[in-house]
Structures are given as C-alpha cells and as structure tokens.
Amino acid sequence: MSSERSVHRRVLRRETHSSRAGAAITVAVCLILLFAAVGAACVYLVVHPATATAVQAGFSELARFRSALRPGVLVGGVVTALLGLIVILLGVTPGRKARRRLASDRSAIVVDDKVIANALAARAASVAGVAPGQAKVIVGRRRVAVRLVPTSGTSLDTKAVADAVAQNADAYGLTRAPRVHVAENGVVGS
Amino acid sequence: MNSTNRVINRIFLILVGAILLAIGLAAVAVAVLPGWDTMWRQAAPSIQDTIGRARTVSLAFAGLSHVSWLLLAIPVAAAILIAALVVLIARQGRGHVRFVVERLALSTAAAEGALTVDVAIADDVLRRAFARSRLVTSVSVSAYRVKGRPTLKVTVTPRRGIEPARVVPELERALAEWDALLGQRVPVFAHLTSGVRTALARPARTV
Numbered sequence: 001m002s003s004e005r006s007v008h009r010r011v012l013r014r015e016t017h018s019s020r021a022g023a024a025i026t027v028a029v030c031l032i033l034l035f036a037a038v039g040a041a042c043v044y045l046v047v048h049p050a051t052a053t054a055v056q057a058g059f060s061e062l063a064r065f066r067s068a069l070r071p072g073v074l075v076g077g078v079v080t081a082l083l084g085l086i087v088i089l090l091g092v093t094p095g096r097k098a099r100r101r102l103a104s105d106r107s108a109i110v111v112d113d114k115v116i117a118n119a120l121a122a123r124a125a126s127v128a129g130v131a132p133g134q135a136k137v138i139v140g141r142r143r144v145a146v147r148l149v150p151t152s153g154t155s156l157d158t159k160a161v162a163d164a165v166a167q168n169a170d171a172y173g174l175t176r177a178p179r180v181h182v183a184e185n186g187v188v189g190s
Numbered sequence: 191m192n193s194t195n196r197v198i199n200r201i202f203l204i205l206v207g208a209i210l211l212a213i214g215l216a217a218v219a220v221a222v223l224p225g226w227d228t229m230w231r232q233a234a235p236s237i238q239d240t241i242g243r244a245r246t247v248s249l250a251f252a253g254l255s256h257v258s259w260l261l262l263a264i265p266v267a268a269a270i271l272i273a274a275l276v277v278l279i280a281r282q283g284r285g286h287v288r289f290v291v292e293r294l295a296l297s298t299a300a301a302e303g304a305l306t307v308d309v310a311i312a313d314d315v316l317r318r319a320f321a322r323s324r325l326v327t328s329v330s331v332s333a334y335r336v337k338g339r340p341t342l343k344v345t346v347t348p349r350r351g352i353e354p355a356r357v358v359p360e361l362e363r364a365l366a367e368w369d370a371l372l373g374q375r376v377p378v379f380a381h382l383t384s385g386v387r388t389a390l391a392r393p394a395r396t397v
Binding site for chain 2: 008015105
C-alpha cells in the first residue's frame with residue numbers, strides 16, 4: 001500500500017498541472033470526423049463505381065494546373081504545420097494551472113490563484129481606504145499586479161498598499177514586489 | 191484527482207502534432223523549393239501507378255463486379271482508427287469512488303465481518319465541522335482512488351476576500367475531528383476554490 005505522503009505528492013502534482021484531456025479529446029474528435037469522412041467516401045465509391053473513374057480523371061486534370069495551385073498548397077501547408085506545432089507544444093509544455101500549494105501536514109492543499117487575488121484585493125482596498133470594488137488584483141505565476149481606482153478628490157498611498165499586499169502575498173510564494181497601478185480617473189465616493 | 195492517463199494524452203498529442211507538422215512542411219517544400227517540386231513530379235506517376243495496380247486487383251462479390259480492395263481496406267482501417275480514438279476519449283476521467291474505507295476486515299468477540307465507509311459520511315462530518323465557520327461558504331467532499339488508496343477530495347469555497355492561509359488551520363481541525371471519528375487516516379486533498387468553474391483557468395486571474 002502506498003504511503004499517505006506519496007499519495008499526497010501525486011495528487012499535488014496532478015492538481016497543479018493540466019491533464020490535457022480537453023486537447024486530447026478535441027484532437028481525437030477532429031480525427032474521428034476526418035476518418036469517418038474518408039471511410040464514407042470510399043464506401044460511396046464502392047457503391048457508385050462510375051464516380052471513381054470521374055474522380056480519377058478529375059485528379060489528372062488538376063495536375064495540369066500545378067502552378068495555379070501553388071499558393072493554395074503553400075497556405076495549406078503553412079496552416080497545417082502551425083496546427084501541428086501548436087498540438088506538439090500542448091503535448092510538451094507542463095500546462096501549469098493557475099493554482100498553488102499550501103503547506104499542511106495532514107493534507108495536500110491547493111488554492112486557486114483567484115482566491116488569493118480576492119484576498120489581496122480586499123487587503124489592498126482596506127489599506128487604500130476605498131470600496132472593495134475599487135481594487136482589482138491579478139495574480140500571475142510569480143508577480144502580483146494591483147489596480148486601484150481612487151475615490152475622486154482623495155489621494156492614495158500606493159507605497160502602503162504595495163507593502164501590505166507584498167506582506168500577504170509572500171505566504172503564497174509571490175515574493176516579487178507587487179506592481180500597483182492607480183487609475184487616472186477616480187469614481188465618486190460612496 | 192481522477193485517473194486520466196496523462197502520459198498517453200501527451201504522447202497522442204505529440205504524435206498527431208508531429209504528423210501534421212511533417213505534412214505541412216512537406217506541402218510548403220513542394221510549393222516553394224524547386225528540388226522538392228521535381229521530386230514530387232517524378233514520384234507522382236509511380237504513386238498513381240501503384241494505386242492503379244492496387245485498384246485492378248478487384249474483388250467480385252454481392253453483384254459488384256469490380257470493387258478495388260483499396261476502397262474496402264480504407265474504410266476498414268478508418269473504422270479501426272475511429273474505435274481506438276473512441277477508447278482514448280472514453281478513458282478520460284474515471285477513478286471516482288463511493289467509499290472512504292473499503293471492506294476493512296473486522297472481527298470482534300461477537301461477530302466477524304467487513305466494514306465499508308461511504309463518502310457521504312465524510313461529506314456530512316466535514317460539512318458540519320465547517321457549518322459554524324465564518325471563513326467558508328461551502329464545503330463538498332468526494333473520493334477518488336489514487337495509487338490504489340481511496341483519497342478524500344475536499345472542495346472548500348472560502349468567503350470572497352478571505353485570506354486562504356487562514357482557512358488552513360480550520361481545515362486541519364475539521365480533519366482531526368474526522369480522523370478521530372474514523373479511527374484511521376485516509377489521504378486528503380483539499381482544494382480552495384473561488385466557486386466559479388476554474389476548468390478553463392488561465393495563468394493570470396482578474397478579480
């Protein structure tokens with residue numbers, strides 16, 4: 001039986017990274033549609049042999065317009081190659097989710113970045129002395145960005161806000177100094 | 191938490207991506223590089239020839255006099271590939287279980303038997319533990335099999351603006367209560383979420 005610690009480790013890793021299930025399902029569905037179309041076309045040609053001859057003749061005809069087809073082949077090739085590159089990158093990149101771990105002895109804890117952002121926004125608003133809706137926080141992988149909308153006619157102590165947010169963000173591994181941006185136009189105070 | 195085979199997903203994506211990339215680059219090369227163009231022009235007739243020869247090996251059956259085996263082989267291959275892809279899709283997710291403890295052997299003086307603890311009990315106990323909480327709006331509990339062990343998944347939605355670190359001691363207290371009640375420890379995964387569906391989460395979130 002695997003130890004609790006090893007179960008926790010595995011869950012933490014899986015819950016902070018994408019399973020790529022969505023991408024795999026999307027690609028699989030596209031391939032199913034493609035294969036179904038090709039299969040159906042072949043069955044149609046079996047049932048209607050005359051069409052097969054016509055299709056073959058059509059392809060030979062097409063070969064005579066090689067130079068005219070060139071731009072189309074080029075564009076199609078570029079699009080296909082780019083699609084392939086995107087799909088490869090989906091397979092290779094770690095696909096980190098916007099979540100992070102919290103320390104606990106008993107359980108494996110993961111917190112959504114959005115929950116942290118909510119908490120930091122509440123803190124920023126209270127330090128700045130504005131209504132909760134006037135502070136917005138974006139939590140990135142390593143850095144926190146704060147956007148404040150001042151109440152018209154008052155000034156904001158951005159240094160105090162930055163310090164308070166930095167102090168709270170530190171607990172979540174967000175160690176870089178937060179960026180604080182104050183909107184030029186304030187809102188009427190409530 | 192579920193037992194999606196992530197390695198297979200990634201191998202599948204890399205494989206399909208590599209094939210698309212190769213086809214795309216080959217098409218670009220044929221369109222742009224004169225060398226590739228001539229190569230294609232020289233190869234085309236022989237490819238056509240091969241297909242033509244395959245077509246002439248025709249089968250006569252069910253009243254269809256000249257059916258090429260190629261036209262039958264392609265749909266069969268397509269069907270096999272489609273079946274494999276359907277299996278790939280069906281294998282996503284899973285690993286969900288209804289119990290926390292499975293058939294624990296019990297023997298007392300009076301009787302012998304086995305005990306299974308339903309996840310609904312864990313759900314009830316942990317919900318009650320958080321009922322008085324001022325930090326948390328909702329709690330839900332489910333269970334998954336991870337590395338062969340039933341593992342609890344506790345989804346906690348803190349009140350908006352609550353510092354998540356403040357929820358941790360409360361969670362540990364609730365789990366201690368649960369551990370004492372159950373009499374054994376099961377692995378626990380706790381997810382602190384903002385309540386909105388986070389399945390499409392991006393690296394940066396706005397509030």
